[in-house]
Amino acid sequence: MxxxxxxxxxxxxxxxxxxxxxxxxxxxxxxxxxxxxxxxxxxxxxxxxxxxxxxxxxxxxxxxxxxxxxxxxxxxxxxxxxxxxxxxxxxxxxxxxxxxxxxxxxxxxxxxxxxxxxxxxxxxxxxxxxxxxxxxxxxxxxxxxxxxxxxxxxxxxxxxxxxxxxxxxxxxxxHDHLTGLLNRGGFEQEAPRLLALAARSSRPVAAVVIDLDGFKRINDDLGHAAGDRVLIDLAASWRDRVRDGDLLARYGGDEFVLLLPDTTAVEAQALLDRLRDGHAARWSAGIAEWDGSSRLSDLLWHADRALYQAKESRGRSGLQAVDEDAAAAG
Structure with a gap:
């Protein structure tokens, strides 16, 4: 048996x-x-x-x-x-x-x-x-x-x-129980479908990785309840400003990811500017444009590298950077 x-x-x-x-x-x-x-x-x-x-x-x-x-x-x-x-x-x-x-x-x-x-x-x-x-x-x-x-x-x-x-x-x-956004698992289920659709139609896709600046200090100085409130309010503000077809997820802790169909890296920067107008919280972002064939993990790696460059270039001051190598990689 x-x-x-x-x-x-x-x-x-x-x-x-x-x-x-x-x-x-x-x-x-x-x-x-x-x-x-x-x-x-x-x-x-x-x-x-x-x-x-x-x-x-x-x-x-x-x-x-x-x-x-x-x-x-x-x-x-x-x-x-x-x-x-x-x-x-x-x-x-x-x-x-x-x-x-x-x-x-x-x-x-x-x-x-x-x-x-x-x-x-x-x-x-x-x-x-x-x-x-x-x-x-x-x-x-x-x-x-x-x-x-x-x-x-x-x-x-x-x-x-x-x-x-x-x-x-x-x-x-x-879904994330705190913000109501997609969690990492939900994002990784939905994102491949979006990329497959973009590949069939040869449309651009931009990925954005966002990291809150000074979030640990908020938790340490004001308590975790205040930190939770920032995450909830920020997620609500972003949800109102992204398009219906965009994927917005809380990837973990104070890190968020966006997958933007029909969007180039330049257009993604304009969208991030609109997101900044909706909330006083400061954050840094990295942007990568999909090359049309690479895996989701590779695309996010390029966006994460751009985020690191944004944080390193001028400190933790609410910057965003584009990984210029992402669209050319393949």
Whole structure:
């Protein structure tokens, strides 16, 4: 068993892959239970057994795919699973046994809420609701509307509550709790998309690294509450002055980064002048213009080097410098 688990860990499935594997194997178990029910007809036993085998093979196939699993596959498998579950709910002769497959709907709703967007999840839940009602009516189950209402409201509640919690957790993971700006992790998730878009359209991008001047002295002399207030007010002022498409993040401590699409280094300097007008705090900045191909880390390194040059040139006096080598690097 330990060797099997170690082999599975090496497959490097995407985040959405392992829950699909678990759902596939649980579907195999449910189908096997359907075959084992005393009320199952001989013909039904073969259908259940074949479905159980197919689910098991699907689970193994997903593991074998590993990192090669295409992005469209999870959505497709959810739709197929909903139809298969509805079929078994209608086909099982025993009324109590017919409800057994519907437990998989709750698991699918939780899966959708975690890995898909809210709109996509609601579409899947609506599809589950339609398929369940059809299965109950085709199977001639007692009180089909009541059963449908109870099951549908349950899976909808699971999807909505989990979707809300997941969106909150993801926001907290991506945003700085003090300023509300993107944190380092959130910035490093969004920035590559912006650079990829700029590369396709051959548009300029400027990176800015900002460091507050004398911030340690504020904390030492006035206390950390005063330092926090400066960060909050400064972030609010900057947020009002940057464009909607600009990425502004608190990178750590008193350091901030800006990624400015459709902006040259010269235009970035003009933007920084506007930022200075909004708050009395003093800060230094380094600017680097993207060369169109280098990595985000290299771009930020050039901006950080320009920041160092700004601080060294005339002391800590609210300067900004441009790394002239950044645009030419490649």
């Amino acid at each position: 330990a060797r099997i688990l170690a082999w599975c860990r090496r497959r490097e499935l995407p985040a959405a892959g392992w829950p699909l594997v678990a759902l596939a194997f649980s579907g195999s178990v449910f189908a096997a239970l359907g075959a084992a029910l005393p009320s199952s007809a001989a013909a039904d036993v073969w259908v259940y057994a074949l479905t159980s085998l197919c689910c098991a093979v699907l689970g193994v196939g997903l593991v074998l795919l590993g990192s090669r699993m295409p992005g469209w596959l999870p959505q497709t498998l959810v739709v197929v699973a909903v139809v298969v579950i509805a079929y078994f709910s209608a086909a099982v002769p025993d009324d109590a046994g017919a409800l057994l497959p519907t437990f998989e709907y709750a698991a699918l709703a939780a899966y959708c809420a975690y890995f898909f967007g809210r709109a996509q999840t609601r579409c899947h839940v609506a599809f589950m609701s339609v398929c369940l009602l059809a299965a109950l009516l085709v199977g001639d189950r007692p009180a089909p509307v009541t059963v449908w209402f109870i099951v549908t409201t349950t899976i909808a509640a699971i999807a909505e509550v989990q979707g809300h919690l997941v969106s909150q957790l993801r926001r907290q993971a991506r």
